[in-house]
Amino acid sequence: MKMQKSDVIKQLVDRGNKVYDLYENQIALEVKKDNLLNDLVFLRSIGFEHLSFITAVDFIDEGEFEVVYHVWSYTHKIHILVKVRIDRKEPILPTVNNLWEQAQFYEQEVHEFFGIKFEGNNDLSPLFLENWVDIPPLRKDFDTREFSIRLYDAEVDGGDI
Amino acid sequence: MELPPAMTSRWDVERFGIGPMATPRQADVLLVTGYVSLKTLKRIIRTYEQMPEPKWVLAFGSCTVNGGIYWDSYNTITNLAEYIPVDITVSGCMPRPEAVMDALQTLMKMIQSGEAGAYKKYKENYEYYKANQDRVLKKTVPILGQTPEMDLEGKNEDAKE
Amino acid sequence: MDAPSYMLSKIAEKDNLSVYELFFGPNHPGMHGNFGYVLEMIGTEIVKVRPNAGHLHRGFEKLMEQKLWVQNLALVPRICVVDPDPNEVAYCTAIEKIMGVEIPDRAKFIRTITLEMSRLTSFLMGMGALVAALGLYTPMYIMMADRDLLLDLFEWLTGARIYHIFNIPGGVRNDLPDGWVERLNEVLDILEKRLLEYDKLVFENPIIHKRLKGMGYVSKEDAMKDGITGPNLRASGGAFDVRVDDPYAAYPYLDVKVITQDGGDALTRAVQVRLEFEETIKLIRQALKEMPEGDVRLNLGNLSMLKVPKGEAYAKVESSKGEFGYYVVSDGGLKPYRVGVRGPSLPAGLLYAQKHLPKMKIDDVAAWMASLAICPPDIDK
Numbered sequence: 259m260k261m262q263k264s265d266v267i268k269q270l271v272d273r274g275n276k277v278y279d280l281y282e283n284q285i286a287l288e289v290k291k292d293n294l295l296n297d298l299v300f301l302r303s304i305g306f307e308h309l310s311f312i313t314a315v316d317f318i319d320e321g322e323f324e325v326v327y328h329v330w331s332y333t334h335k336i337h338i339l340v341k342v343r344i345d346r347k348e349p350i351l352p353t354v355n356n357l358w359e360q361a362q363f364y365e366q367e368v369h370e371f372f373g374i375k376f377e378g379n380n381d382l383s384p385l386f387l388e389n390w391v392d393i394p395p396l397r398k399d400f401d402t403r404e405f406s407i408r409l410y411d412a413e414v415d416g417g418d419i
Numbered sequence: 420m421e422l423p424p425a426m427t428s429r430w431d432v433e434r435f436g437i438g439p440m441a442t443p444r445q446a447d448v449l450l451v452t453g454y455v456s457l458k459t460l461k462r463i464i465r466t467y468e469q470m471p472e473p474k475w476v477l478a479f480g481s482c483t484v485n486g487g488i489y490w491d492s493y494n495t496i497t498n499l500a501e502y503i504p505v506d507i508t509v510s511g512c513m514p515r516p517e518a519v520m521d522a523l524q525t526l527m528k529m530i531q532s533g534e535a536g537a538y539k540k541y542k543e544n545y546e547y548y549k550a551n552q553d554r555v556l557k558k559t560v561p562i563l564g565q566t567p568e569m570d571l572e573g574k575n576e577d578a579k580e
Numbered sequence: 581m582d583a584p585s586y587m588l589s590k591i592a593e594k595d596n597l598s599v600y601e602l603f604f605g606p607n608h609p610g611m612h613g614n615f616g617y618v619l620e621m622i623g624t625e626i627v628k629v630r631p632n633a634g635h636l637h638r639g640f641e642k643l644m645e646q647k648l649w650v651q652n653l654a655l656v657p658r659i660c661v662v663d664p665d666p667n668e669v670a671y672c673t674a675i676e677k678i679m680g681v682e683i684p685d686r687a688k689f690i691r692t693i694t695l696e697m698s699r700l701t702s703f704l705m706g707m708g709a710l711v712a713a714l715g716l717y718t719p720m721y722i723m724m725a726d727r728d729l730l731l732d733l734f735e736w737l738t739g740a741r742i743y744h745i746f747n748i749p750g751g752v753r754n755d756l757p758d759g760w761v762e763r764l765n766e767v768l769d770i771l772e773k774r775l776l777e778y779d780k781l782v783f784e785n786p787i788i789h790k791r792l793k794g795m796g797y798v799s800k801e802d803a804m805k806d807g808i809t810g811p812n813l814r815a816s817g818g819a820f821d822v823r824v825d826d827p828y829a830a831y832p833y834l835d836v837k838v839i840t841q842d843g844g845d846a847l848t849r850a851v852q853v854r855l856e857f858e859e860t861i862k863l864i865r866q867a868l869k870e871m872p873e874g875d876v877r878l879n880l881g882n883l884s885m886l887k888v889p890k891g892e893a894y895a896k897v898e899s900s901k902g903e904f905g906y907y908v909v910s911d912g913g914l915k916p917y918r919v920g921v922r923g924p925s926l927p928a929g930l931l932y933a934q935k936h937l938p939k940m941k942i943d944d945v946a947a948w949m950a951s952l953a954i955c956p957p958d959i960d961k
Binding site for chain 2: 386387388389391392393395400401402403404405406407408409410411412413
């Protein structure tokens with residue numbers, strides 16, 4: 259049965275979460291790290307069964323990573339950004355690959371690019387990079403321009419200046 | 420991406436006696452069609468070394484000359500000619516099929532006049548090329564000096580290939 | 581030197597049969613694009629698969645944090661070469677959502693037309709790859725030549741054949757040139773007639789039926805759960821389409837017909853593309869007919885100094901392969917704080933490779949890949 263956006267928001271607020279009404283068909287939900295699995299299981303049980311992808315944002319000034327789970331409901335036609343903040347120094351989250359099989363690869367990707375560990379995921383081997391010895395590249399303190407100049411002798415503006 | 424049109428009925432490079440080959444062992448020219456990531460570079464070198472002499476390399480697109488739009492990317496090399504000898508380059512991103520045909524015909528003329536023979540350079544200066552290849556492919560120390568804060572599983576394991 | 585990759589290397593024995601490792605790609609002639617699977621095989625049968633992605637990884641998400649909002653427009657179409665416009669539209673829509681602006685109606689229609697044209701080119705490429713994987717080169721040659729008709733129109737409109745960089749925040753770069761609509765109508769007529777030829781050459785061809793029937797079955801429940809979207813989902817019976825469910829551009833004003841089938845196998849997916857091809861032509865015709873007059877872009881000032889207010893948005897677009905999404909986070913500056921890209925091919929290309937390929941023959945791998953419309957660059961990014 260199709261639920262209105264306001265009903266979904268009400269259900270989520272009743273569970274004690276912070277909800278932001280972003281756009282038509284799109285809301286953001288902030289959850290706590292300990293509650294992440296519970297909330298995702300709850301969302302799945304009320305019809306949010308499509309996991310678009312998992313990504314992370316590095317808020318270096320606040321010393322935190324924000325991992326974002328994108329879920330979409332085919333019945334309610336609503337997209338939820340499920341956001342969880344974790345400490346940058348101790349980036350560990352529980353795995354969700356029991357809920358969604360494809361999460362395995364998104365977790366591998368996030369681990370490779372941000373260094374976030376997923377507890378319970380046995381295979382966090384690198385998916386894209388080979389022989390990577392620097393800090394994970396999508397972190398804000400990794401300077402890809404400097405890296406390219408030092409390793410590949412890249413020239414600024416193609417050497418035109 | 421511009422190669423399928425070039426090889427099929429509209430441009431039809433076959434009328435100039437140019438056709439794709441299934442294995443490097445039968446090929447004369449290696450076309451490097453665009454940006455080269457580290458993982459690809461490894462395969463390009465292997466493919467190049469498999470090809471029987473005489474052999475030529477056509478680097479396709481700005482990305483193989485100075486990195487093009489990806490010059491500051493951490494995973495793409497900037498100048499292909501540092502790693503394998505390049506006979507002719509085509510500029511553009513991406514070059515049009517006409518440019519491919521033009522380059523291949525120019526290469527034919529260069530071969531006839533004896534100008535194109537970069538593969539000989541590869542043997543003469545093997546140490547130079549090998550050093551460059553090893554520098555990017557077998558790096559062991561972080562380029563930017565920062566080590567990963569946590570042990571990233573399987574990061575330094577040489578891929579089994 | 582290690583053993584060359586083309587040589588089969590024996591890695592184990594099982595029931596007195598040797599298990600061999602074979603690198604299917606990146607330079608295997610049956611591979612589409614720069615991608616690879618490491619197959620463990622007994623004879624010609626696959627026993628285990630390890631996807632070997634990352635040959636096309638350029639770190640887009642990092643590069644986009646370094647460039648201005650508009651400079652990134654040159655980067656985004658490169659994430660999916662075959663179907664570039666959905667990237668531009670998704671990225672621009674996300675920016676417009678954060679800024680809270682609505683683009684003019686005519687711009688919406690022009691975006692829709694370019695999106696659907698891009699879908700046609702991608703379908704032609706996809707069908708061509710599928711039939712070529714089965715050894716039918718003649719239809720592939722015709723499809724590539726037909727694709728060029730559309731690429732010529734793109735060149736006329738945008739100046740480029742492949743990377744159009746035509747959609748900008750606030751609308752599109754320019755209005756349709758004189759005579760362009762007439763030519764597009766001609767091309768659509770040609771393509772519609774060609775479809776009958778494709779039917780004869782491809783879809784009534786017994787080879788297609790024998791080879792593809794029953795291959796790579798995906799059930800509706802699995803597809804919905806595992807993130808398979810687009811034509812692949814609809815071929816399994818899921819009547820879902822981003823154009824209808826979460827409409828963008830001019831789709832709210834158009835009659836998008838969601839075609840579904842129940843088969844769920846490679847043959848059904850091939851037919852699905854053919855049916856949607858026909859529907860796409862109708863949709864372009866309708867858009868051309870109902871397109872209003874007016875401006876094609878909003879005045880957002882100097883775009884190279886564009887500042888997007890603090891905020892975040894996820895915008896998705898129905899590309900020819902499924903849901904293409906851009907998650908954009910802005911901190912109010914001249915550059916994006918973070919852009920996350922959702923490509924449609926990852927669930928099929930990595931997860932379903934491990935589900936489908938074991939027990940399959942090596943001959944079928946290329947056709948299986950083409951039937952799921954797997955586009956390696958959007959897995960690698």
